[in-house]
Amino acid sequence: MKLHIEKMIYGGNGLAHSANEAGPGRAIFVPFTLPREVVEARITKQHSAFSAAELESIAVASADRVTPRCAHFGECGGCQYQHASYDAQLRLKQEILRETLERAGLNSLPRIEPHAAEPWKYRNRIRLRVAEIGGQLRAGYLRRGSTDFLPIGMCPIAAPLLWRAAEALLTLGGNAAQWAHAAEEVEFFSTADVARLQMTLFVRHQPAKGFAQFCEALRERLPELEGAGVLIMQHAGQGRKTQRFRKGDTWGADGLSYSVAAESYWVSRGGFFQVNRYVVETLVDLVTRGRRGRLAWDLYAGVGLFSRVLAKTFSEVVAVEASAGDLAQNLRGEGRRTIVATTADFLRQAALERERPELIVVDPPRAGVGIEACTLLARIKPPEIVYVSCDPTTLGRDLKAMVDSGYRLRELHMVDMFPQTFHQETVAVLSL
Structure with a gap:
């Protein structure tokens, strides 16, 4: 039709x-x-x-x-917007964000400020499937709308080092090749300057020996490789989210020191870090710039991306993370406190106490903060809340709850963390 x-x-x-x-x-x-x-x-x-x-x-x-830059666009499930000019992509994402928030019942929205950088070669991390096709080892993603394997020969949104690493892995020979053939998936993670690289192999069955020799052989082709590890996959159900892993062999460093502006963060192999190596500094600046005082809370703190910077201008920073290994290492010193807990558990307890911060930063996963946490935040009543979101739908739900409780939505920033895709990052600033 x-x-x-x-x-x-x-x-x-x-x-x-x-x-x-x-x-x-x-x-x-x-x-x-x-x-x-x-x-x-x-x-x-x-x-x-x-x-x-x-x-x-x-x-x-x-x-x-425009003409898509990737030969696999349309087949691959990774990108949705390569057929649109980059100016158009930014405009469309702002329109979608505004409409989504208005549909959630938010009226009189502030102007949405866009923030963008280089729209290609931006990813510092990729996770590829690995399979043998016609007697040749290939890497790829999933076909759009399916769980079928799509072998690829390029990925123009990834830092060039990451695809070069995949090609080096696939063409290893001799005894080292058994490890590449054992892999069902491989993940590469690099620093912003692509000077250092980490690799994780996902396998069903780990070869009996030779992992160190395999890594040394790969480093001969890939001198940026600093560390590698094996995760043995154990099915607990359908899909990645239900997958369980057991640690296997390791080699070299178990993480990377990742620099953002004047700060350096330790990120363990497999640990979460913002994926766009060009705009993460902008994100940190939007969240922290001009904010100072006695006490700030950083909820869903991750590796301490915002906590480290806030600690320069607040007398005390409390960072909350359910899995806080990297956070504890990155947030040391006087006036810096790490709490290992879920945000919901922390807020339930905090609502019963008298301690009140001047600033709360929240950076939740796609599910958002949730209505219970929004209710608790409204009880705690910090003068300012900065909400970092990767999903406009759950952001709209949570912002509506906060506005209904008395907060004013003062600023909206659309940070294009994921060019060529429909995904977007938003920074919302609320005040009483």
Whole structure:
């Protein structure tokens, strides 16, 4: 059917409606389209509230349409926006963020300030599947919308060192090759200046010996490699989220020292760190700049990305993280306190005590802070809350709860942490 694309929606699809003389027809989601385009599309799935379609051809193209840089775009599940100019991507993400927050019931939003950098070669971490195809070892991702393996020959959003590392792994010979063939997945993580590299192999069965020799052979081709480890995969259900791992052999350093502005953070192999090596400094600046006082709390603190900087301008910083190994190492010294707990547990206890911070920073996973935590934050009543979000839908839910409790949404920043994809990072500043 012929469709007129009205706008983009969160998730990367264009929205159209089927023709209906009585009014707007059924909502149809079409990937790889842009607003105001006229396309031919084929319905592939019917859902209760919408239909999913595949793009067949473009009758009228947007002026924002460009040629994708990656040969695998459209097949690979990683990117959704390579067909749009980068200026258009930023504009679309701001529009989606504003509409999502307004749909959550937030009115009179402040201007959304965009923050962006180089949109290619930005990723400091990639995790690839590994499989033998036609007698040749290949690395790749998943095909879009499936769990099928897609071998790839490039990844232009990754730092070049990461793909060079994958190619070195795949072409190892001799005894070292047994480790590459044993891997089902491999993860590479580099510093921002791509001077140092960590590798994790995910295997079902670890070869009996030779891991050190394998790593030494790989380092001959890849001098940036500083450490490597094996995780043995043990199924506990379907999908990565239910996967369990047992540690296997290790070699070299067990992490990296990652520099952001004037601070250096220890990140253990496999530990979480912001993925965009170009805009993480901007993110830290937005969260910490101009903020000072007696006491700040950093919730979901991770490795202490914000805590370390806040400790320069606050007399005391309390950083809360459920898994705080790296945090404890990065946040040492007088006036710096690490608490190993979930944010919900910490806030339940804190709400019963008299200690009140001047600033609370929250940087939750995609599920957001949640209504219970928002209620507890409103009871604690810090003068200022900085909310860092990677999901506009859960952000809208949580900001609405905070605004209803008396907070004012003062600033909104859209940080493009994930160019070429629909994902976005938001920094929201609330005050009483």
